[in-house]
Amino acid sequence: MSKKPQTVRGMNDILPEVAAKWRHLEGEVESIIEAYGYLHVRLPLLEHTEVFRRSIGEVTDIVEKEMYTFADDGDSLTLRPEATASMVRAGITHGLFHNQRQKLWTVGPMFRRERPQAGRYRQFHQYDVEAMGYEGPDIDAELIIMSARLWQRLGIDRIHLEINSLGTAESRASYRDALVEYFNGVKSQLDEDSIRRLDKNPLRILDTKNPEMQAIVAAAPLMIDHLDEASAEHFDGLKLLLDAAGVKYEVNPRLVRGLDYYSRTVFEWVTDALGSQNAVCAGGRYDGLVEKLGGRPTPAIGWAMGVERFVALYEACGGEFPATGPDVYFVAVGEGTAEKAFALAEQLRDALPEARFESNLGGGSFKAQMKRADRSGAGYALILGEQELSEGRIGLKPLRSKDEQESIALDELAAVLQVRLSG
Ligand code: ATP
Numbered sequence: 001m002s003k004k005p006q007t008v009r010g011m012n013d014i015l016p017e018v019a020a021k022w023r024h025l026e027g028e029v030e031s032i033i034e035a036y037g038y039l040h041v042r043l044p045l046l047e048h049t050e051v052f053r054r055s056i057g058e059v060t061d062i063v064e065k066e067m068y069t070f071a072d073d074g075d076s077l078t079l080r081p082e083a084t085a086s087m088v089r090a091g092i093t094h095g096l097f098h099n100q101r102q103k104l105w106t107v108g109p110m111f112r113r114e115r116p117q118a119g120r121y122r123q124f125h126q127y128d129v130e131a132m133g134y135e136g137p138d139i140d141a142e143l144i145i146m147s148a149r150l151w152q153r154l155g156i157d158r159i160h161l162e163i164n165s166l167g168t169a170e171s172r173a174s175y176r177d178a179l180v181e182y183f184n185g186v187k188s189q190l191d192e193d194s195i196r197r198l199d200k201n202p203l204r205i206l207d208t209k210n211p212e213m214q215a216i217v218a219a220a221p222l223m224i225d226h227l228d229e230a231s232a233e234h235f236d237g238l239k240l241l242l243d244a245a246g247v248k249y250e251v252n253p254r255l256v257r258g259l260d261y262y263s264r265t266v267f268e269w270v271t272d273a274l275g276s277q278n279a280v281c282a283g284g285r286y287d288g289l290v291e292k293l294g295g296r297p298t299p300a301i302g303w304a305m306g307v308e309r310f311v312a313l314y315e316a317c318g319g320e321f322p323a324t325g326p327d328v329y330f331v332a333v334g335e336g337t338a339e340k341a342f343a344l345a346e347q348l349r350d351a352l353p354e355a356r357f358e359s360n361l362g363g364g365s366f367k368a369q370m371k372r373a374d375r376s377g378a379g380y381a382l383i384l385g386e387q388e389l390s391e392g393r394i395g396l397k398p399l400r401s402k403d404e405q406e407s408i409a410l411d412e413l414a415a416v417l418q419v420r421l422s423g
């Protein structure tokens with residue numbers, strides 16, 4: 001016997017029951033994002049590897065270890081590990097940032113070769129929201145407030161906000177020197193990754209996930225002490241706007257994020273409901289990235305939210321989902337009834353385009369059809385027998401309550417269903 005085929009490790013099939021939950025929540029997310037004026041774009045899953053190397057940074061977990069990269073006719077291509085780099089690339093490709101500001105969003109799969117575990121997959125999904133051409137801090141605040149609105153609308157309360165400022169490239173250079181000095185002093189206690197990063201990218205040591213490194217990292221110098229004046233003012237401006245909006249936050253001076261392109265504002269929404277995979281939505285400002293990828297200097301900021309963690313968090317907070325089955329299941333037994341029911345279903349689909357009708361396909365006894373109707377999750381069965389057919393009527397049987405079956409004249413059926421289904 002051959003073994004059942006399996007998915008690639010860390011990549012999941014999203015089957016109907018879960019996909020329906022995703023679609024429900026996606027509707028909520030998208031209505032909020034669009035209400036703030038962001039426009040939808042769809043970008044390729046593959047980019048030239050350079051796009052990610054240059055933006056995320058050579059000495060980062062993603063670029064060093066996690067990208068799915070392959071040669072294609074002499075080109076090196078990579079499955080996108082995140083969307084910001086692709087968004088910026090697309091903006092430059094199409095000249096979207098020339099004297100224009102852009103607010104863009106997208107959603108889709110991202111790929112990282114991480115160790116799969118609950119809440120951490122090799123193909124996962126992200127919402128990605130980016131505002132290009134805005135200096136902030138007003139847009140920084142608005143982006144964060146927009147995410148806070150989403151939690152509030154969905155009753156997600158087990159989440160809190162951490163913010164920090166990474167300053168400008170110049171102020172980070174002085175911070176970098178302080179870090180190199182500090183880490184050199186404790187070099188014998190650093191792990192292999194950190195020693196390698198010490199000269200190339202000491203900031204990355206700060207987001208190590210190695211538990212044995214936590215104490216050393218906790219005692220490292222803080223960026224906030226090296227912040228330039230303009231960045232400090234920018235950060236104060238953000239805090240004021242968040243205060244005014246009633247969005248609570250905690251300044252976490254150790255928050256650096258795992259990608260190199262960030263400057264000034266960085267933030268993370270963190271939950272206590274999902275174990276160690278606790279970051280649900282995260283982002284920051286990347287004022288230097290457009291120029292670095294070959295565009296004109298363009299300040300920009302964005303966030304990304306992991307769909308898997310977001311759905312899990314919504315459920316952990318007691319969130320519910322609407323029923324997914326059809327509204328009405330047609331049961332037809334006896335000579336000529338199946339054809340009539342089939343035609344009736346089409347007429348009702350014309351009359352009530354929002355309602356979901358499921359015809360009983362492939363015949364079967366009354367009992368077998370009623371069983372299918374029940375299993376479908378439908379709220380009602382419409383029952384057509386030979387007698388109903390001859391009288392121009394049909395039976396309407398509630399399946400989820402003990403209410404009696406009614407007999408309805410066919411020419412009143414659409415009107416009756418409209419009332420029943422809206423209640
Ligand atoms: P983590 O600290 O958990 O590794 P991250 O900082 O690498 O997250 P980002 O690159 O900021 O994550 O991506 C934004 C969001 O995408 C995260 O907050 C998380 O919700 C989600 N995410 C990131 N990596 C994964 C993954 N491998 N599987 C599932 N979701 C992920």
Ligand code: MG
Pocket residue numbers: 258
């Ligand atoms: Mg990560």
